[in-house]
Amino acid sequence: MIHLSKVRYRYDEGPGEWVLNGIDLSVSKGEYLLLCGGSGSGKTTLAYLLNGLAPHFFEGTLEGSVRVQGRDTKDCTVADRLPIVGLVFQNAEAQLFNSTVENEIAFGLESLGLPACEIKESIERTAAMLRIQHLLDRSPATLSGGEKRLVAIASVLSLSPPVLVLDEPLAHLDWESARKVREVLLDLHKSGTTVVVIEQRVERILGDAGRCVVMDRGKIVFDGAAGEARPTLMEKHLIPQYPLEPERKNRNKAVLLHARSLVREIEGRPVLRGISLQVNEGEIIAIVGRNGAGKTTLIKHFNGLLHPRQGEISFMGEGIRGIPPPVMASRIGISFQNPNDQFFKNTVKDELMVGLRIAGGESGEWMEELCALFHLHELLEKSPYRLSEGQKKRIAVASILAMRPKLLVLDEPTVGQDGRFLEILAGLLFSLREKGFTIVMVTHDMEFAFATAERWIVVHEGRVVGEGPPGRLSKDESLIQLGALGREDA
Secondary structure (H helix, E strand, O other): OEEEEEEEEEEOOOOOOOOEEEEEEEEOOOOEEEEEEOOOOOHHHHHHHHOOHHHHOOOEEEEEEEEEOOEEHHHOOHHHHOOOEEEEOOOHHHHOOOOOHHHHHHHHHHHOOOOHHHHHHHHHHHHHHHOOHHHOOOOHHHOOHHHHHHHHHHHHHOOOOOEEEEEOOOOOOOHHHHHHHHHHHHHHHHOOOEEEEEOOOHHHHHOOOOEEEEEEOOEEEEEEEHHHOHHHHHHOOOOOOOOOOOOOOOOOOOEEEEEEEEEEEEOOEEEEEEEEEEEEOOOEEEEEOOOOOOHHHHHOOOOOOOOOOEEEEEEOOEEOOOOOHHHHHHHEEEEOOOHHHOOOOOOHHHHHHHHHHHHOOOOHHHHHHHHHHHOOHHHOOOOHHHOOHHHHHHHHHHHHHOOOOOEEEEEOOOOOOOHHHHHHHHHHHHHHHHOOOEEEEEOOOHHHHHHHOOEEEEEEOOEEEEEEOHHHHOOOHHHHHHOOOOOOOO
16 A cells, blocks of 8 residues: 655755655555654654655655555645545644534535535534534634544544545543543454554553554664564563652742633633632642643633633732733743744754843853753754754744743643653653742643642643642543543543
């Protein structure tokens, strides 16, 4: 079904190094393949080769041959590949551009010229498979990150391609949605579809796949049965081994941020329903809950990006309403869920310098520390838009941290990151707390939240339904029965 022989690929833009360097890979019809590797190892580029986006759209130099169903992709347009190779992008938002979810799913079907009755039937079937029927009339722009991910998957599944390639399909998904996607992929595999999954949440998929390929610096370093891949995955730190939280020092428990009775609607739909919470100095807090619970909307109120219809936010005892956004951004820094929304400079160095200038003072030492912490030295002269999603995420967090905000808010900081960087990020959060930073993160990576956060705030359907130590909340049967947490969360 898929055959790559002596493949090398490099993009036209950039320093010219080979992103893929000597790839030989064959995938048989009906195989379920898990493709792993560190951030920037070439996984996404390989996916682009399979459906012709590289080199036909992402222009570059391709050596060797890439054949799918016997045809060389050099001789096929991207449109030719559409009904053959379905690709779900790593960045789901890049795939969504229609006015409603229903139109999004219909778009590919309509481009193939299918009859209206078949299109309607396919939309209904695919929406039911992923349990997103309630989203069909919604605009994708109003959805949570996890909901957008499900819609992107649905738009490709509806085409029933014989080859399905998914780049980080579990990113942004809560436990229930992730379980459903895994079930759908297993069913498709059993029905004869060739499934290739690129994933950083390795352990979730490892038991589903029959075969695992591990990449490192553009080369394949392991290719074998999924059940035999664990030693290589551990060696390459693709399965994180989190550091133990250091012993806590006595610290000031003063309230840093206080939210009182926040109410907010989006397009007439209630999103926040009277949320109240407080953040104390020196804490690491995880805000957790289902997709669409209101978590991202909530944190956008912290520094005035959004204003509630009712309720108020105070920071260090002062109400934030009326304070200019640039002033609030230097006090409460928010790293967005989609890092592309955060970039506006041509190089990584320039992105970091914006925050450093806002912070004022001597920037050289702090710049060097940020580059070392986030492994950015080799990326400084590159465009942030041309990097892997994992690299983009690191730059987005570093650029916010550059401002030295009193409160650092991270929306899905682990998405796209390999296990090695998750280990580093956990240690970094502990170090930042000791330096005087307070950290709030929104995450669906419950293993990371369990390893790093001392307190969870559980949000469900626009309300805070639980808060406290993760060890207690993760076993709270009332929260599990409510559906606010799942049994796989810890």
